[in-house]
Amino acid sequence: MVFPFRISPFLIYLFIVGNLLTGCVSYRFIKATEGRSVSDALEEFQAGKTTLQEALETLGAPDQVAELEGKDVLIYQRSLLSNSGLSFGIPLTDILGSSFSFSAHGSLVRHDLLLLLFTPDGTLSEIFSEKGSRYPYLKAILSDKKGN
Amino acid sequence: MNRFREALFILLLAFILQSCAGWAKSKDYYPFDASGLDKLIPGKSTAAEVTEMLGAPSKIVKLSNGNAYIYRRSFSKGTGLWLILVTFVNYDKHYDQIVIFFDKKNIMTHYGVTLDAHKAAYGFPF
Numbered sequence: 001m002v003f004p005f006r007i008s009p010f011l012i013y014l015f016i017v018g019n020l021l022t023g024c025v026s027y028r029f030i031k032a033t034e035g036r037s038v039s040d041a042l043e044e045f046q047a048g049k050t051t052l053q054e055a056l057e058t059l060g061a062p063d064q065v066a067e068l069e070g071k072d073v074l075i076y077q078r079s080l081l082s083n084s085g086l087s088f089g090i091p092l093t094d095i096l097g098s099s100f101s102f103s104a105h106g107s108l109v110r111h112d113l114l115l116l117l118f119t120p121d122g123t124l125s126e127i128f129s130e131k132g133s134r135y136p137y138l139k140a141i142l143s144d145k146k147g148n
Numbered sequence: 149m150n151r152f153r154e155a156l157f158i159l160l161l162a163f164i165l166q167s168c169a170g171w172a173k174s175k176d177y178y179p180f181d182a183s184g185l186d187k188l189i190p191g192k193s194t195a196a197e198v199t200e201m202l203g204a205p206s207k208i209v210k211l212s213n214g215n216a217y218i219y220r221r222s223f224s225k226g227t228g229l230w231l232i233l234v235t236f237v238n239y240d241k242h243y244d245q246i247v248i249f250f251d252k253k254n255i256m257t258h259y260g261v262t263l264d265a266h267k268a269a270y271g272f273p274f
Contacts, residue, residue, distance in 0.1 A: 031273030032239035060262030
């Protein structure tokens with residue numbers, strides 16, 4: 001039987017190296033998204049004019065509701081978790097008595113938030129909005145500044 | 149030599165196929181039915197009528213001028229791909245939510261509905 005495929009030395013090399021490295025090098029990336037995207041309502045709504053009814057019709061049910069200093073707060077939020085890890089090690093304990101290993105892991109949760117404060121009669125009094133997802137993963141996780 | 153190449157090819161194929169993929173889904177289930185919400189009339193419907201239609205709320209929050217009944221359930225889907233050296237996992241969670249506002253006399257004043265649970269999707273994190 002003549003084998004129909006020709007295997008290049010590079011593939012053999014890749015196979016051997018890959019097998020040697022299995023378990024020694026690994027990279028992991030996990031992304032978790034919770035909730036719907038939060039509308040940028042700063043342009044749509046106006047404090048003193050927009051009503052609770054209009055906000056509910058536009059944005060739907062809020063994720064959280066609370067009372068704060070006599071006002072009602074509607075909170076719309078989405079969270080985005082990014083988790084990555086890289087590890088590299090060469091198990092040489094049996095030969096040298098110690099092993100070389102390196103690993104780096106990072107986990108970042110970014111939040112998109114929209115807070116609407118309503119007076120007891122149902123009129124919008126204040127709006128707060130923050131889009132945490134606009135910050136790039138690496139820039140956000142490597143920054144040592146608070147809030148950046 | 150051909151037999152050697154054949155064996156090597158099978159080994160190479162087995163090595164390449166040393167991967168695994170997985171899917172999962174989970175529900176935080178509350179059996180409320182949002183289809184009858186049109187029957188609720190702001191300014192008339194009472195808290196008793198709402199609970200008769202939707203059942204017990206997941207949460208009740210006290211507000212400045214009454215209460216809010218919150219009905220919430222979630223649906224999430226996860227996808228995982230484990231290659232030889234690389235692992236990718238994606239998790240997507242969405243909610244069905246109904247928030248009904250009552251005044252101090254337990255009369256419904258407003259309600260908001262978001263039915264997004266079906267939007268949870270399988271996928272990759274990139």
